[in-house]
Amino acid sequence: MRFARVTFLLPCLLTAQVPYERIVNADGEPGVWLTYSGNYQGHRYSRLAEITPANVAGLRPLWVYQTNNPRTEVSPVVVDGVMYVTEANNVTALDVHTGRSLWSWTRPIPKDLQTIGFGRTNRGVAVIDELVVVGTLDAHLVALDAKTGAVRWDAEVADYKVGHCITGAPIAIDGKILTGISGGEAGIRGFIDAYDAKSGKRLWRFWTIPGPGEPGHDTWTSDAWKTGGGSTWVSGSYDPDLKLVYWGVGNPGPDWNGDSRIGDNLYTCSLIALDADTGKLRWHFQFTPHDEHDWDATEIPVLINGTVRGQPRKLMAMANRNGFYYLLDRATGEFLLGTPYAKQTWAKGLDDSGRPMVLPNSAPSVQGTLVYPSLQGATNWFSPSYSPKTNLFYVAVREMGSYYFKGEAEYKPGTFFAGGGERALDGDQAWGAIRALYPTTGKMIWEFRLKSPPWAGVLSTAGGLVFGGSNEGNFYALDARDGKPLWDFQTGSSMESNPISFFVDGKQRVAVAAGRAVFVFGLAGN
Amino acid sequence: MARLIGSISFLCLLSAQAQTRAPQSPQPSNLTAQDLTRGKQLFEAQCAPCHGIQGTGGKGANLARPTLKHAADDAGLFAVIQNGIENTGMPRAWQMTDREVWLVVAHVRSLGRVAVENLPGDAAQGKALFRSQGCGACHIVNGVGGNLGPELTEVGARRSSERLRQCLLEPGKALPDGFVMVRAVRGDGSALEGIRVNEDSFTIQLRDLANRFHSLRKQQLQTLEYKLEATPMSSYRDKLSGAEVDHLVAYLASLRGQR
Numbered sequence: 029m030r031f032a033r034v035t036f037l038l039p040c041l042l043t044a045q046v047p048y049e050r051i052v053n054a055d056g057e058p059g060v061w062l063t064y065s066g067n068y069q070g071h072r073y074s075r076l077a078e079i080t081p082a083n084v085a086g087l088r089p090l091w092v093y094q095t096n097n098p099r100t101e102v103s104p105v106v107v108d109g110v111m112y113v114t115e116a117n118n119v120t121a122l123d124v125h126t127g128r129s130l131w132s133w134t135r136p137i138p139k140d141l142q143t144i145g146f147g148r149t150n151r152g153v154a155v156i157d158e159l160v161v162v163g164t165l166d167a168h169l170v171a172l173d174a175k176t177g178a179v180r181w182d183a184e185v186a187d188y189k190v191g192h193c194i195t196g197a198p199i200a201i202d203g204k205i206l207t208g209i210s211g212g213e214a215g216i217r218g219f220i221d222a223y224d225a226k227s228g229k230r231l232w233r234f235w236t237i238p239g240p241g242e243p244g245h246d247t248w249t250s251d252a253w254k255t256g257g258g259s260t261w262v263s264g265s266y267d268p269d270l271k272l273v274y275w276g277v278g279n280p281g282p283d284w285n286g287d288s289r290i291g292d293n294l295y296t297c298s299l300i301a302l303d304a305d306t307g308k309l310r311w312h313f314q315f316t317p318h319d320e321h322d323w324d325a326t327e328i329p330v331l332i333n334g335t336v337r338g339q340p341r342k343l344m345a346m347a348n349r350n351g352f353y354y355l356l357d358r359a360t361g362e363f364l365l366g367t368p369y370a371k372q373t374w375a376k377g378l379d380d381s382g383r384p385m386v387l388p389n390s391a392p393s394v395q396g397t398l399v400y401p402s403l404q405g406a407t408n409w410f411s412p413s414y415s416p417k418t419n420l421f422y423v424a425v426r427e428m429g430s431y432y433f434k435g436e437a438e439y440k441p442g443t444f445f446a447g448g449g450e451r452a453l454d455g456d457q458a459w460g461a462i463r464a465l466y467p468t469t470g471k472m473i474w475e476f477r478l479k480s481p482p483w484a485g486v487l488s489t490a491g492g493l494v495f496g497g498s499n500e501g502n503f504y505a506l507d508a509r510d511g512k513p514l515w516d517f518q519t520g521s522s523m524e525s526n527p528i529s530f531f532v533d534g535k536q537r538v539a540v541a542a543g544r545a546v547f548v549f550g551l552a553g554n
Numbered sequence: 555m556a557r558l559i560g561s562i563s564f565l566c567l568l569s570a571q572a573q574t575r576a577p578q579s580p581q582p583s584n585l586t587a588q589d590l591t592r593g594k595q596l597f598e599a600q601c602a603p604c605h606g607i608q609g610t611g612g613k614g615a616n617l618a619r620p621t622l623k624h625a626a627d628d629a630g631l632f633a634v635i636q637n638g639i640e641n642t643g644m645p646r647a648w649q650m651t652d653r654e655v656w657l658v659v660a661h662v663r664s665l666g667r668v669a670v671e672n673l674p675g676d677a678a679q680g681k682a683l684f685r686s687q688g689c690g691a692c693h694i695v696n697g698v699g700g701n702l703g704p705e706l707t708e709v710g711a712r713r714s715s716e717r718l719r720q721c722l723l724e725p726g727k728a729l730p731d732g733f734v735m736v737r738a739v740r741g742d743g744s745a746l747e748g749i750r751v752n753e754d755s756f757t758i759q760l761r762d763l764a765n766r767f768h769s770l771r772k773q774q775l776q777t778l779e780y781k782l783e784a785t786p787m788s789s790y791r792d793k794l795s796g797a798e799v800d801h802l803v804a805y806l807a808s809l810r811g812q813r
Contacts, residue, residue: 098641116641142638142645145603145613213603283603396607403612433607435598443649449602451610455732456780479755500754513773516756 045174046107046155048202052268058490059531061106064152064197065411066528069331070265072413074529077490078536079551084493084505084515086552087538091127093546095120099524100541103152103197103411105160106530110174111539113546114150116195117164119172124532127548131177138166144191144444145213151263151409156200156225163194163207169223171205181228185209190441191216197263199273201304204231208260212278212324215445218258220275220300222307232307236260236277236295244294252289255439257281258296262326262409267342270359272310273302274331274344278324282437284392285320285447292317297325299346301361311361315348316384320391321374321432322403323349328411330421334468336364345467347412347423349405352378353470367470369463370406370425374399392432392448402430402458402481403450410485411526413494414467418508421467422494426481428458462486462496464511474511485526487538495538497523503540503547519547579652581628585660593657600647601658609665614644619666620711620811631659667711673804675797680805683798692787695809702765703787704730708811718806722790722799726783735784736760739776746770749786 046062054060054067058075065072079087095102097115105112110130111122117137121130137148143165154161159171159180166188171180185207186192191214198207205223209216218236223229236258238244248256257280264275280289280296297316300309315325330345336355344358351372355365363382375384390399404426412423430450437447452458460478465471484497493514494506501523504516521543529538532550539548582589598607604614611617625631635655638646647655684690692703709718720728736758737747746768748760758778760768763786772778790799 140648142648143643144645145643147643148641431607433598433602435602435607436595438599440649444600444603446599446603449598449605449607450612451606451608452612456734477755479753498755502754502756504756513756518754 045158047157048200051156051200059534060108061104061528061530062155063105063199064103064154064263065265065328068199068201068266068268070328070411070414071330071416072328072411072485072487072526072528073415074487074489076529076531076536077492079489079493079538080491081493081507081514083551087505087515087517087549088552089517090537090548090550092548093120093122093127095544095546097149097544099147099149099521100544100546101149101151101195101524102541102546103526104528104539104541104546105153105155106528106539107155109532112153112155112160113541114152114162116148116150117166118150119153119160119162119177121160121174121177124530124537124548133172133177133179135164135166135168135170138188141166141188142191142442143193144211144442145446146195146210149195151195152197154198154200154205156205159200159225161198161200161205163196163198165193165195167192167194167209169194169198169205169207169221169228171225171228183223183228183230185221186216190214196261199263199266200225201266201268201273204304206264206273208262208264208275210259210261212257212259212261212281213283213444213446214442215255215257215281215439216259217254217256218260218277220260220264220273220302220307222304234300234302234307234309236300238294247291247294249288249290255281255445256289256293256296257283259324260326261324262328265329265331266304267331267358270342271304272358273304274329274358275300275302276324276326276329276346278326279319279322282445282447283320283322284432284449285434285437286318286391288437289318293319297323297350299325299329299344299356301358313354313356313361313363313382315346315352315354315382316350321350321399323401323405325349326409327407330412330414331358332414332467336468343467345414345421347407347421347425347465349401349408350374350384351401351406352384353421353465354382355468355470365468365470369423369465369470369472371400371427371429372406373429392434394434396431396433396451398429398431400429401426402428402452403432404428404452404481408483410483410524413486413488415488415490415508417490417492418464418488419467420464420473420488420508422462422464422486422488422508424482424484424486424496425461425463425475426458427460428481429453460498462494462506462511464494464508476506476511476513483522483524484540487527487529489529491536495527495540497525497527497540497542499523501542503527503542503549517549519543519545521545579656581632581656581659582653585657589657590660590664592654593659593661596650596654596658597661600650601662604643609662617662617665620708628659628663631662632656635659668714671715671807673715673800673807675800675802675804677801677804677808680801680803680808683794683802684805687790687793702763704733706806706809709809710807711810713806715803715807718803719799722794722802724791725785725787725789729783729785733785735781735786737777737779737781738770740770741774741776743776
């Protein structure tokens with residue numbers, strides 16, 4: 029009997045572990061967590077419902093994995109009993125039952141490597157077929173064999189010596205691996221790349237700063253486009269039906285002194301929709317033209333369907349770093365809605381096209397200009413979540429203002445190209461919240477207040493919970509309907525990460541990184 | 555692209571390797587006003603994006619403090635700037651010459667230290683007053699004293715004489731950063747008052763006036779009141795003469811951490 033069963037299973041084992049179709053249908057397989065955000069649509073929502081408001085008080089840590097990074101921001105990927113976690117230039121495969129390592133791959137970090145404006149970290153992998161793909165600090169994209177960690181291919185994405193770097197998780201789609209690039213404080217020219225999943229050969233590159241002769245180039249003065257920033261340092265989302273890739277673009281450079289780059293500075297602080305096959309721009313929407321506050325638009329684009337003003341639409345929702353919540357038609361890029369979801373003092377509002385009506389005296393100055401939100405934004409790279417069960421959009425919000433200073437900016441390859449800085453209001457002057465917004469209006473339904481502006485994203489579940497993390501080390505669960513706190517656990521370190529959920533032998537688990545460790549939780553007795 | 559490097563203190567993570575590399579050129583003496591301005595410019599261009607324009611921290615550590623825990627001296631700070639700190643966002647400053655690094659060292663050292671002022675009072679008389687008024691019952695100086703109030707061993711390096719004077723005359727308006735007294739009413743109706751020691755979104759830790767620690771879960775409290783400007787320290791406005799206040803300020807200003 030046992031032999032017969034093994035024979036029956038063999039054909040399955042010989043097929044590709046994670047074919048593209050399996051990722052497309054991720055929502056139909058709630059026990060795994062196949063992409064950075066759980067699905068292509070950026071929902072960070074688990075369809076598992078074992079852990080509920082009624083029993084979450086019994087949630088306990090089951091195992092802990094210690095990385096070598098002082099701080100890990102990884103959002104693990106879990107497939108077929110294996111969890112893939114990353115550190116800077118490292119991927120480790122863990123047994124989900126025990127947290128014991130199955131294999132570990134490390135690429136040495138060059139001695140002369142510098143991360144300009146951020147820490148040495150990595151947020152996760154993409155999986156497809158038999159591959160686990162990761163970006164490295166020295167700007168390589170590396171595909172590893174999922175069973176052994178052996179290198180299948182290694183592509184040099186860009187030159188790390190002038191500030192290029194990869195910290196975000198790639199996206200794997202049909203036959204392609206997509207990656208963004210970091211370096212927005214080093215005066216890089218940003219891009220999004222697609223690589224052939226089989227060979228690692230580059231298929232296309234979309235420059236986020238248009239070159240001479242390209243549409244949008246006239247939004248830059250003189251040679252400013254060459255060092256214009258526009259990094260793409262967080263993952264994007266994907267619509268498999270429209271075959272469009274949605275990716276947020278970072279700030280223009282230099283950050284806080286825009287004198288050398290008069291104009292809107294496309295496509296910085298924008299969302300771009302690219303044809304997945306060709307990398308051609310289908311549409312763009314710029315949230316913050318001529319940004320001088322470092323308000324990257326690199327937040328996760330959340331793809332949902334809904335009815336706006338009586339018309340059913342395919343939507344893209346984003347809680348932007350600039351303090352506004354936006355709703356766009358994701359097929360056309362049409363602006364549908366924009367409303368503040370946090371305190372902001374820089375814009376009177378948005379006009380009918382979604383362009384901000386900027387208030388006077390909100391630009392950085394030599395003596396310092398107080399503006400809300402702070403440089404780190406009303407939210408940042410950590411993920412929001414959309415629950416189809418409650419039909420609510422959950423976002424971790426930073427209520428914090430900042431004095432913005434304007435300084436000199438001189439471009440030297442491989443150094444800061446920033447032109448100023450900030451002095452943030454902190455201590456008891458700053459606070460945070462998890463807010464639940466009604467997705468088609470942006471109206472706040474509830475909020476749960478946090479002691480300080482958070483650096484951890486949220487996960488919502490079909491069990492009716494929202495999980496989040498705090499700077500003070502609390503990992504906690506809220507009631508998804510009203511935000512009531514139901515459970516919390518002290519992890520012992522500030523949390524700068526996103527939670528996930530998956531099955532182990534049919535039992536629901538929740539995992540999150542805190543400090544240098546990855547914690548896995550389950551109900552007591554399971 | 556800028557992000558928090560959080561509560562990670564760059565300088566606290568200074569690696570042993572970084573400390574071993576000595577500067578090739580010696581620390582310049584007699585820096586001119588122009589040198590200091592250059593150090594400030596370099597800091598603003600290369601360090602301020604993470605450490606804040608006034609060095610008070612942001613993504614990087616707060617450098618506006620008199621002692622930097624793991625950069626004990628200027629040479630240690632030079633090494634941190636020149637070599638960076640491994641496994642953190644603190645890059646090495648390969649683009650700066652040794653002399654430029656020294657100018658940045660001078661600027662960073664100036665951030666957290668109040669300059670020595672010429673004051674009307676007499677520090678020796680102030681020290682005697684500190685003793686006779688019983689200040690040591692609540693404050694530690696150089697390892698000696700009570701522990702209800704903040705340690706004052708290096709208070710003169712961190713606080714201007716004006717602020718020190720305010721601490722004596724209107725202590726509620728010159729509280730230490732983050733200091734707050736709270737009053738909590740528990741589920742059973744019993745009240746507890748004390749100094750906040752730590753707090754997160756779910757719990758708060760207090761030290762009561764009998765110096766006992768308490769840990770409370772916020773959800774189990776009926777009320778939690780933050781008593782702004784409250785302090786166990788009383789004003790010395792009516793207890794000391796103007797000259798005595800001057801002496802005490804001069805003594806406190808002389809406490810600069812040198813033991």
